[in-house]
Amino acid sequence: MNSVTISGLFSLAVLALTAAPAASEEVSVVVLPYLSQAPIFIAIEEGMFEREGITVNRVDMKSSRPVVPGIMSGEFDMAMAVPTAGFYNAIDRGGKGRIVGPGVTFTAGSCEYLAYYGRQGFDRDSFTTGQEMKVNLSADAITFEGYLSGLMNKMPGAEKLSFEFLEMPAYTQGDALTAGSIDVAFTAEPWVTRFNDAGLGQVTMGASEILPDGQYGTLMFSARLADSDPALGARVKRAMDAAISQYNEGKTARNLDILAKYTGLSIDVINRACWASVPSDGVVRVDSLMAYQGWLQANDIIDRVIPVDEMIVEIAK
Numbered sequence: 001m002n003s004v005t006i007s008g009l010f011s012l013a014v015l016a017l018t019a020a021p022a023a024s025e026e027v028s029v030v031v032l033p034y035l036s037q038a039p040i041f042i043a044i045e046e047g048m049f050e051r052e053g054i055t056v057n058r059v060d061m062k063s064s065r066p067v068v069p070g071i072m073s074g075e076f077d078m079a080m081a082v083p084t085a086g087f088y089n090a091i092d093r094g095g096k097g098r099i100v101g102p103g104v105t106f107t108a109g110s111c112e113y114l115a116y117y118g119r120q121g122f123d124r125d126s127f128t129t130g131q132e133m134k135v136n137l138s139a140d141a142i143t144f145e146g147y148l149s150g151l152m153n154k155m156p157g158a159e160k161l162s163f164e165f166l167e168m169p170a171y172t173q174g175d176a177l178t179a180g181s182i183d184v185a186f187t188a189e190p191w192v193t194r195f196n197d198a199g200l201g202q203v204t205m206g207a208s209e210i211l212p213d214g215q216y217g218t219l220m221f222s223a224r225l226a227d228s229d230p231a232l233g234a235r236v237k238r239a240m241d242a243a244i245s246q247y248n249e250g251k252t253a254r255n256l257d258i259l260a261k262y263t264g265l266s267i268d269v270i271n272r273a274c275w276a277s278v279p280s281d282g283v284v285r286v287d288s289l290m291a292y293q294g295w296l297q298a299n300d301i302i303d304r305v306i307p308v309d310e311m312i313v314e315i316a317k
Contacts, residue, residue, distance in 0.1 A: 028057040030079035041262040043243035052235035071097035077222045085301045096223030098313040103217025104276040111274035112206030119177040119201045128157030139186035141165040189273040215285035226313045237315040
């Protein structure tokens with residue numbers, strides 16, 4: 001009798017242990033209020049991290065500037081971010097943050113999430129006359145914006161343009177376009193839609209036309225997820241893959257609601273804006289990253305070109 005009771009209790013104890021969920025692990029995730037961050041919004045809001053046994057420590061930020069340093073130092077575990085010169089230089093100096101997937105990608109034939117927006121009277125035809133012309137351009141000359149502007153200079157009819165680079169925040173570009181103090185603004189959604197609504201001008205040339213299949217944004221992991229704890233990294237990646245898949249369902253009512261909640265934009269503006277292309281294939285467009293690094297090195301902005309195996313890690317699913 002006693003042996004039966006003990007055996008039964010032992011079986012119940014084993015069942016309880018095997019049925020208990022694994023302890024949730026905390027992961028710090030950068031949350032920026034940009035439309036390009038939509039997969040992160042979806043992953044959080046739809047419980048995709050929770051289903052992987054992950055508790056999200058949200059790091060809400062207004063600016064992307066601290067993101068790459070935070071990924072490199074391990075202060076943040078995950079972010080969707082642009083690989084800057086600082087990213088490559090940090091790896092060269094021993095930084096362990098890595099790219100693990102694509103973010104914003106310039107998909108040929110898609111709408112233009114990132115674009116050169118011309119003031120009234122400065123449309124594509126006037127931009128590509130083949131004549132010498134000085135253009136006052138709101139863009140940063142030593143970042144990806146400068147690189148893309150150099151590629152635009154090679155487009156048919158734009159070879160003789162010379163750019164006067166003027167740095168300014170996006171919220172001041174509209175007034176500058178209206179006043180004529182700039183001819184063209186390098187900008188992104190929702191500003192393209194806002195500028196159109198205000199009748200300020202038109203898209204002169206889009207990023208996907210200049211650099212088709214180019215990699216602009218990426219999914220980045222800290223050393224913890226990319227190296228020290230690959231099993232946890234795989235769980236985070238699965239959550240993000242699921243979120244990107246839902247994002248690519250398009251402007252569904254659910255997706256619109258989530259983006260409105262996290263960006264503070266109206267559903268009307270979000271619905272009319274161009275949504276950035278974020279591929280579900282998980283493939284990082286390496287060639288464009290290497291070409292950008294070549295430009296950075298040629299302009300003495302980075303010390304060396306970082307090879308693929310030092311900047312990208314494939315996360316096993």
